[in-house]
Amino acid sequence: MAKASIGVVGLGVMGRNLVLNIERNGFHVAVYNRTQSKMQAFLQGEAAGKHITGSDSYPALMAQLEKPRCVLLMVTAGSAVDAGIEEIKPFLEPGDILIDGGNSYFMDTERRSLALTAEGLHFVGMGVSGGEEGALWGPSIMPGGTPEAWQALAPILRKIAAKAEEDGEPCVTHIGPRGAGHYVKTVHNGIEYADMQLIAEIYDLLSRGAGLPAAELAGIFDEWNRGELRSYLIEITAKILRRTDEITGKPLVEMVLDEAQQKGTGKWTSQNAFDIGAPIPTINAAVESRILSSLKAERVAASRVLRGPSPRFTGDRAALVEAARAALYASKILSYAQGMSLLRIASAEYDYHLDLAEIARIWRAGCIIRAGLLGDITAAYRRNPALSNLLLDDAFRQAVESRQAALRHVLQTAIGLGIPALALGSALAYYDAYRSERLPANLTQAQRDFFGAHTYRRVDQEGIFHTDWE
Ligand SMILES: NC(=O)c1ccc[n+]([C@@H]2O[C@H](COP(=O)([O-])OP(=O)(O)OC[C@H]3O[C@@H](n4cnc5c(N)ncnc54)[C@H](OP(=O)(O)O)[C@@H]3O)[C@@H](O)[C@H]2O)c1
Incomplete structure (x- = not known):
């Protein structure tokens, strides 16, 4: 059987709908969920008859993927993302792309990005907006990370993103490095x-x-x-x-x-x-x-x-x-x-x-x-x-x-x-x-200088001034 274009970990509300969106747009998707009964229910329900295949472990998921392998984590933001990264990492090779599509704090994405880049992996912190319906029919997507990762993911992301009414352009772009996507x-x-x-x-x-x-x-x-x-x-x-x-x-x-x-x-x-x-x-x-x-x-x-x-x-x-x-x-x-x-x-x-x-x-x-x-x-x-x-x-x-x-x-x-x-x-x-050329911050500065000798600058001369106000 042909390899899958992408693996998705986490079949919650957002994960399931994104999987269906990616598949509808012509890609084979491999999936994994911690609670396997939920994955089975999905495979036998909404995913039945579609190019969506399940996995009972991370090695099994990786074995289904084209290289470089792209894995999208759609798990609860926070410690679940760190846990997921640690569990998947042993099965990744340099050049593989790990994507966090949840609402992660951008400083967490900065930290994860630096750590994974040092190991030769690409890490993409990707903001997804549009809720459940958006995930299924076309969200606005804000991916951060390396240009190489963007090049690899762009064919999928451009297909699944919402299209603007005005010009039909997909609502996705490479936002910037590291945590830029989650920041935006x-x-x-x-x-x-x-x-x-x-x-x-x-x-x-x-x-x-x-x-x-x-x-x-x-x-x-x-x-x-x-x-x-x-x-x-x-x-x-x-x-x-x-x-x-x-x-x-x-x-x-x-x-x-x-x-x-x-x-x-x-x-x-x-x-x-x-x-x-x-x-x-x-x-x-x-x-x-x-x-x-x-x-x-x-x-x-x-x-x-x-x-x-x-x-x-x-x-x-x-x-x-x-x-x-x-x-x-x-x-x-x-x-x-x-x-x-x-x-x-x-x-x-x-x-x-x-x-x-x-x-x-x-x-x-x-x-x-x-x-x-x-x-x-x-x-x-x-x-x-x-x-x-x-x-x-x-x-x-x-x-x-x-x-x-x-x-x-x-x-x-x-x-x-x-x-x-x-x-x-x-x-x-x-x-x-x-639009105010002058704000009352002059008084604030004077007060700061009064009680704390914090000094002030003048409007008419250079330099730092202090006054004994009493
Ligand atoms: N819902 C929205 O409208 C929306 C919109 C934009 C972004 N987001 C973000 O997208 C992410 C997913 O949201 P969701 O609404 O799809 O959440 P959800 O329905 O609660 O699903 C959470 C998923 O994370 C998995 N998970 C949780 N903890 C885990 C752990 N420690 N290890 C492995 N898997 C774990 C769950 O697996 P189990 O089935 O095993 O519990 C489940 O598949 C979140 O970051 C959320 O903030 C949500």
């Missing part, structure tokens, strides 16, 4: 957190504030999805708002407990941005909003004693809805400006040589943040690959400038009603800070 996947997830939080705050303002019922909001989001806000997250928001609870007959979204969970990639984005000195206040606000939401019991108790304004809006609803649309688009641009700028700073810090136009291009389809906006971001970085901030591109500068009044109006309304808007507020504050 982490930032993708950070941006995803921010996108979701901005939408949630607009929903809160229009629902709790303006009193719009879920069904009406569903129609509004549907309409927004036909314009500049066109994106997967807006599309699913409309579907969620339309869904009725079978038990109570109410909108199902209103029956969902308001405690947002997280698996850590948003937090990693914030932590890393602090480490490398990149301002991403909207992503940070999104992570913090999830943390705040998780304090449900405390919030319930506080809601009985802490007073604020009535959240009832009495103004022009139609005007607020239109302002909300423009504010959401402006704040989304401001959030992407932060995320892309984080990538630019990280690229220099870690020597990743990231191509921001390529990264925006492969986020146009397959992944959770896919949106019409990403085509425009691709174009902006193609016009000027050295763009230091998306806001300095003429088209984006104008897009935010022409919508800033709407964003300010929406925030003033939310503040007046006492509806929290951490992410929307942080997006506007980022804009106002970034």
